[in-house]
Amino acid sequence: MATQPSSTPGRRPARLSRDSIVNAALTFLDREGWDALTINALATQLGTKGPSLYNHVHSLEDLRRTVRMRVVGDIIEMLNTVAQGRTRDDAVMAMASSYRSYAHHHPGRYSAFTRMPLGGDDPEFTEATRATAAPVIDVLASYGLEGDSAFYAALEFWSAMHGFVLLEMTGAMHGIDTDAVFTDMMMRLAAGMERR
Structure with missing residues (x-):
């Protein structure tokens, strides 16, 4: 049986909040740069899907x-x-x-x-x-x-x-x-x- 992808093997993705998303975005920026910051790219880093981030941020511009x-x-x-x-x-x-x-x-x-x-x-x-x-x-x-x-x-x-x-x-x-x-x-x- 296939397992869902996760940012850390054997662990579920961390619970999302606006703060955790912003903190992850800051880390992402230093590694990948401003132009690479998208909702989907950040969601992948967090081990989740893009739509789940929209529960906490209104848009990419809001983020x-x-x-x-x-x-x-x-x-x-x-x-x-x-x-x-x-x-x-x-x-x-x-x-x-x-x-x-x-x-x-x-x-x-x-x-x-x-x-x-x-x-x-x-x-x-x-x-x-x-x-x-x-x-x-x-x-x-x-x-x-x-x-x-x-x-x-x-x-x-x-x-x-x-x-x-x-x-x-x-x-x-x-x-x-x-x-x-x-x-x-x-x-x-x-x-x-x-x-x-």
């Missing part, structure tokens, strides 16, 4: 949006944690290093984070992505920056990190001491904040 929101929340928490008790150059380097590490350890999640622009069609996601600037703005206050100056500096900070990470992840910096270049870049940014 992807929820994943993006979770990633944004994780990045905000990470930045707040590493910046706690730090100021100025020490805080800038800690945040930049953690951001870079997150992108390399979670490439699929990082891709999800950067999929929608700051001024996209989803107001809640737009607000959440803007909130990722808050930990950086708090650190920039230790340089005396505030208001629009702090917000623009936070965008510059993110742009530099994001651009560098993308160049690294696409192999454009092969053969270069990227750690040294990254540290130098961030210290130049910090020096610019100091001069402001």
Whole structure:
């Protein structure tokens, strides 16, 4: 008699919930990438069929949006944690290093984070992505920056990190001491904040 396929031989698939599906999607993203994330592909990973996921997520877009929101929340928490008790150059380097590490350890999640622009069609996601600037703005206050100056500096900070990470992840910096270049870049940014 044939047995039903399962993600682990001899065991039934784990009970599904919205959280378990989102967690599985996060793992899937880092292994397979954003474009590979479909309801059926994720269901296969979970040892079930696509229609059973629709009891917990409304659509693929609902799943992807929820994943993006979770990633944004994780990045905000990470930045707040590493910046706690730090100021100025020490805080800038800690945040930049953690951001870079997150992108390399979670490439699929990082891709999800950067999929929608700051001024996209989803107001809640737009607000959440803007909130990722808050930990950086708090650190920039230790340089005396505030208001629009702090917000623009936070965008510059993110742009530099994001651009560098993308160049690294696409192999454009092969053969270069990227750690040294990254540290130098961030210290130049910090020096610019100091001069402001």
